[in-house]
Amino acid sequence: MTTLPRTDAAKVAEGADTAHTSTSxxxxxxxxxxxxxxxxxxxxxxxxxxxxxxxxxRGEVHxxxxxxxxxKSTTIRILLGILRHDAGRxxxxxxxxxxxxxxxxxxxxxxxxxxxxxxxxxxxxxxDLFARLRGGVDTAKRDELLERFDLDPRKKGRTYSKGNRxxxxxxxxxxxxxxxxxxxxxxxGLDPLMxxxxxxxxxxxxxxGRTVLLSSHxxxxxxxxxxxxxxxxxxxxVESGTLSELRHLSRTTITVQIDRDIPALTxxxxxxxxxxxGPQLHFSAETAQLPSIIRALGENDIxxxxxTPPTLEQILLRHYGSRPETEAWS
Amino acid sequence: MNLLARADGPHSGRSARQAPARLPGHHGxxxxxxxxxxxxxxxxxxxxxxxxxLRRDRLWLPLWVLGLSALTAYFANAIAxxxxxxxxxxxxxxxxxxxxxxxxxxxxxxxxVTIPRFIVGMYGVFLMLGAALMSILTVSRHTxxxxxxxxxxxxxxxxxxRHTQLIAALILSVFMNAMVSGFMAVAFQLSEADPEPxxxxxxxxxxxxxLGCVFAAVTAVTVQLSAFSRxxxxxxxxxxxxxxVVRGVGDMSAVAGGGSGGSGGSEGSGSSVGSGVxxxxxxxxxxxxxxxxxxxxxxxxxxWPLLFPVGLFVLLAGLALTLQTRRDLGAGIMAERxxxxxxxxxxxxxxxxxxxxxxxxxxxWSLGLFVMGGxxxxxxxxxxxxxxxxxxxxxxxxxxxxGIVDGYLGYMALYFxxxxxxxxxxxxxxxxxxxxxxxxxxxxxxxxxxxGWLGSWAAVTLLGSAWLMFLAGLGEGLGAASxxxxxxxxxxxxxxxxxxxxxxxxxxxxxxxxxxxxxRLMGLSWIVFAGSAVLALFGQMLQLDEAVLDLSIFSHxxxxxxxDLSAEAVLWFIAAGVVFVGLGMAGFRRRDxxxx
Numbered sequence: 001m002t003t004l005p006r007t008d009a010a011k012v013a014e015g016a017d018t019a020h021t022s023t024s025x026x027x028x029x030x031x032x033x034x035x036x037x038x039x040x041x042x043x044x045x046x047x048x049x050x051x052x053x054x055x056x057x058r059g060e061v062h063x064x065x066x067x068x069x070x071x072k073s074t075t076i077r078i079l080l081g082i083l084r085h086d087a088g089r090x091x092x093x094x095x096x097x098x099x100x101x102x103x104x105x106x107x108x109x110x111x112x113x114x115x116x117x118x119x120x121x122x123x124x125x126x127x128d129l130f131a132r133l134r135g136g137v138d139t140a141k142r143d144e145l146l147e148r149f150d151l152d153p154r155k156k157g158r159t160y161s162k163g164n165r166x167x168x169x170x171x172x173x174x175x176x177x178x179x180x181x182x183x184x185x186x187x188x189g190l191d192p193l194m195x196x197x198x199x200x201x202x203x204x205x206x207x208x209g210r211t212v213l214l215s216s217h218x219x220x221x222x223x224x225x226x227x228x229x230x231x232x233x234x235x236x237x238v239e240s241g242t243l244s245e246l247r248h249l250s251r252t253t254i255t256v257q258i259d260r261d262i263p264a265l266t267x268x269x270x271x272x273x274x275x276x277x278g279p280q281l282h283f284s285a286e287t288a289q290l291p292s293i294i295r296a297l298g299e300n301d302i303x304x305x306x307x308t309p310p311t312l313e314q315i316l317l318r319h320y321g322s323r324p325e326t327e328a329w330s
Numbered sequence: 331m332n333l334l335a336r337a338d339g340p341h342s343g344r345s346a347r348q349a350p351a352r353l354p355g356h357h358g359x360x361x362x363x364x365x366x367x368x369x370x371x372x373x374x375x376x377x378x379x380x381x382x383x384l385r386r387d388r389l390w391l392p393l394w395v396l397g398l399s400a401l402t403a404y405f406a407n408a409i410a411x412x413x414x415x416x417x418x419x420x421x422x423x424x425x426x427x428x429x430x431x432x433x434x435x436x437x438x439x440x441x442x443v444t445i446p447r448f449i450v451g452m453y454g455v456f457l458m459l460g461a462a463l464m465s466i467l468t469v470s471r472h473t474x475x476x477x478x479x480x481x482x483x484x485x486x487x488x489x490x491x492r493h494t495q496l497i498a499a500l501i502l503s504v505f506m507n508a509m510v511s512g513f514m515a516v517a518f519q520l521s522e523a524d525p526e527p528x529x530x531x532x533x534x535x536x537x538x539x540x541l542g543c544v545f546a547a548v549t550a551v552t553v554q555l556s557a558f559s560r561x562x563x564x565x566x567x568x569x570x571x572x573x574x575v576v577r578g579v580g581d582m583s584a585v586a587g588g589g590s591g592g593s594g595g596s597e598g599s600g601s602s603v604g605s606g607v608x609x610x611x612x613x614x615x616x617x618x619x620x621x622x623x624x625x626x627x628x629x630x631x632x633x634w635p636l637l638f639p640v641g642l643f644v645l646l647a648g649l650a651l652t653l654q655t656r657r658d659l660g661a662g663i664m665a666e667r668x669x670x671x672x673x674x675x676x677x678x679x680x681x682x683x684x685x686x687x688x689x690x691x692x693x694x695w696s697l698g699l700f701v702m703g704g705x706x707x708x709x710x711x712x713x714x715x716x717x718x719x720x721x722x723x724x725x726x727x728x729x730x731x732x733g734i735v736d737g738y739l740g741y742m743a744l745y746f747x748x749x750x751x752x753x754x755x756x757x758x759x760x761x762x763x764x765x766x767x768x769x770x771x772x773x774x775x776x777x778x779x780x781x782g783w784l785g786s787w788a789a790v791t792l793l794g795s796a797w798l799m800f801l802a803g804l805g806e807g808l809g810a811a812s813x814x815x816x817x818x819x820x821x822x823x824x825x826x827x828x829x830x831x832x833x834x835x836x837x838x839x840x841x842x843x844x845x846x847x848x849x850r851l852m853g854l855s856w857i858v859f860a861g862s863a864v865l866a867l868f869g870q871m872l873q874l875d876e877a878v879l880d881l882s883i884f885s886h887x888x889x890x891x892x893x894d895l896s897a898e899a900v901l902w903f904i905a906a907g908v909v910f911v912g913l914g915m916a917g918f919r920r921r922d923x924x925x926x
Contacts, residue, residue, distance in 0.1 A: 084921075128673035128677065132678045133680070155669070
């Protein structure tokens with residue numbers, strides 16, 4: 001397990017109020033939007049969350065990654081006060097999500113991955129209802145979103161496809177004037193066109209100062225939107241930081257075109273999986289050792305060099321397993 | 331013979347197409363059938379499907395079959411043990427009462443009553459209702475519920491015919507009803523009731539089974555009409571309710587008017603003739619429940635009335651298959667219309683939502699109860715006149731002429747309280763269904779508190795049940811007033827019905843208490859309800875101890891205007907209902923929501 005300085009800093013302080021004294025810069029100088037410390041939740045003997053630590057700063061888009069069953073939805077439902085945690089401490093927008101659920105829900109909107117609508121209510125009615133239950137609907141914004149997401153609000157809930165049900169929940173959430181969006185795989189049923197609209201809307205929400213917790217399976221979406229990312233595995237956060245920080249922890253894939261072998265590489269620290277394939281040498285390099293490795297390469301007559309920074313997928317696979325074709329991420 | 335492993339479907343299509351007519355029963359082959367016909371191919375996979383359904387119902391099926399048989403055994407043994415011939419004779423006055431006819435049936439053979447005749451006459455209809463409900467739920471669950479969930483699509487994507495699921499569900503329910511008939515006959519034959527001859531027992535139980543089959547076919551049609559299993563079961567349930575009321579009115583008329591049916595050929599009983607409702611007894615012949623009862627086991631022993639339900643079964647099954655070929659998978663015959671683009675101002679808070687979700691149900695119940703109240707109320711006039719011609723001693727036994735009318739109106743208040751309690755428990759169960767179908771999660775994820783949501787839902791059901799009792803009383807009172815030409819009974823009738831709301835509230839409160847703490851156990855409220863209803867309806871007849879009768883939630887308020895109202899009971903029950911709901915709210919705050 002790798003822990004980044006940021007997460008360490010979060011652990012130093014016990015209260016959200018004192019957290020900002022331990023760090024100096026960035027959006028974290030205000031109290032966190034979400035702060036979870038050592039949170040545990042069991043279903044009978046199954047431990048769904050096992051000492052989870054999660055920090056989301058105000059105003060950031062935070063990617064929340066992990067395969068099915070890792071505890072993403074449980075985490076979000078605990079944040080909603082729909083499930084009760086057994087251990088640890090949670091502050092959501094500075095308050096306790098279980099005790100202060102109703103007051104908090106006026107300040108946030110939630111979109112689940114599986115949206116169930118009432119069969120007899122139309123999409124338009126459901127959008128209005130949810131927004132009103134939260135405290136009010138911005139009709140102009142709602143109509144604009146209906147347009148952008150291309151949804152007919154007059155159809156009954158039972159006639160909508162999965163994607164359209166999801167649009168109903170998204171429009172209702174995005175049309176509300178709130179501080180925090182909790183999105184649990186919000187685009188699982190959307191087509192690529194709608195995915196683009198969604199990304200636009202999230203950028204607008206961020207520009208408007210909203211905080212977004214985005215749990216997702218779509219890595220491209222997270223790479224495009226997230227300021228910071230947390231990776232959950234078996235109920236714990238195993239990695240947390242900005243994408244570049246995470247990349248730093250991973251290895252860069254390097255391909256060198258050269259006829260001769262480079263003996264120095266075999267002994268160099270930070271070089272792994274060195275193989276020759278015809279005229280090419282392949283290896284992966286620890287990002288921290290990259291400067292010295294490049295210097296060593298420079299002393300040889302290389303014809304070409306390709307360095308590929310780690311993709312989010314590779315970062316994830318470092319935690320989840322083996323080869324890129326692992327089914328959890330396919 | 332695995333569904334997925336059957337490889338000879340589409341590939342053998344060419345050879346099958348060359349000789350389609352010669353393979354009518356050969357499920358292994360699959361050919362393109364002409365559209366709209368029940369060809370061999372439309373039943374492909376029937377045996378596999380049937381076995382699969384039996385596997386899914388390995389608990390459901392024995393529970394229904396054994397449950398209904400156990401109920402038969404209970405009735406038969408209890409009556410046989412409790413009743414000697416003397417008390418049985420006394421009971422016949424009760425059994426020949428038009429009000430009882432309304433509920434139980436035409437009362438064949440009550441003039442020379444025997445224990446089997448009594449059991450058939452008084453309890454047969456409840457076993458029939460049980461078999462009908464079993465069939466409705468079984469068919470709906472294996473057809474429309476499967477389509478609605480999308481599982482039917484997976485099944486149909488394999489080598490299965492268009493009609494396979496529907497036919498398999500029908501065969502399954504016919505099989506279940508046959509089992510019910512068989513086990514019931516054994517239970518009855520072995521009971522203390524000592525029924526003779528066996529053929530009469532068989533007529534009785536086969537009548538019940540055939541009735542069950544009719545409602546399987548009714549449901550096979552309604553699942554074609556609506557794209558949603560709840561609506562489809564609801565429509566079939568409405569057909570059952572209409573059958574019940576139609577034959578109730580017919581039987582009541584036959585008994586009250588001494589029409590040809592009621593006394594089963596033997597000489598007329600105490601009721602007077604020519605009271606105006608006597609000419610409605612033909613209504614009993616328009617209802618499937620009526621057909622099964624007109625066989626009159628142990629009295630007339632007629633088999634031919636069963637030809638009607640058998641014919642109707644074939645007709646409805648054919649209609650269902652025709653309708654099925656005319657629609658797409660997952661769609662209903664009834665088309666979806668567009669609705670409002672914006673929510674109305676009413677749909678704003680949790681209360682508005684709770685009302686909106688229960689609105690259509692309440693509307694149908696309102697209509698049904700008002701009409702039922704009106705029909706039942708309009709018998710009062712006939713009963714009043716009938717009482718005039720009764721022998722003195724019987725009249726005295728029933729509390730005089732005004733006593734009979736008041737007794738009827740007071741008893742109807744109890745009767746409607748039991749019906750409204752059914753509404754109430756179903757409506758309270760709706761709150762759990764909301765949670766289980768993940769509709770509650772987004773509501774609570776908005777700024778709605780848990781007590782607020784439970785309280786809103788409870789408020790709609792509490793007020794809803796009071797409203798329904800009021801409507802039933804109003805219908806009853808208007809019917810009584812207009813048939814007697816006297817507005818006097820209207821006020822007391824409405825009051826008597828409204829007062830009974832208190833017992834419904836206590837029951838409702840109990841249901842919400844369970845929901846708040848252990849929603850899995852909400853079924854317990856049905857048990858409390860069933861126990862209370864049986865005690866209230868039959869407790870006195872069974873000559874049970876006063877202390878036992880008092881266990882019934884329905885026996886405390888008082889059957890006004892026949893009996894005094896107990897203000898104490900009314901207040902206690904209302905308080906209990908409210909406190910229980912409050913406790914339920916507190917419990918709901920503490921527990922996890924069931925999530926996907």
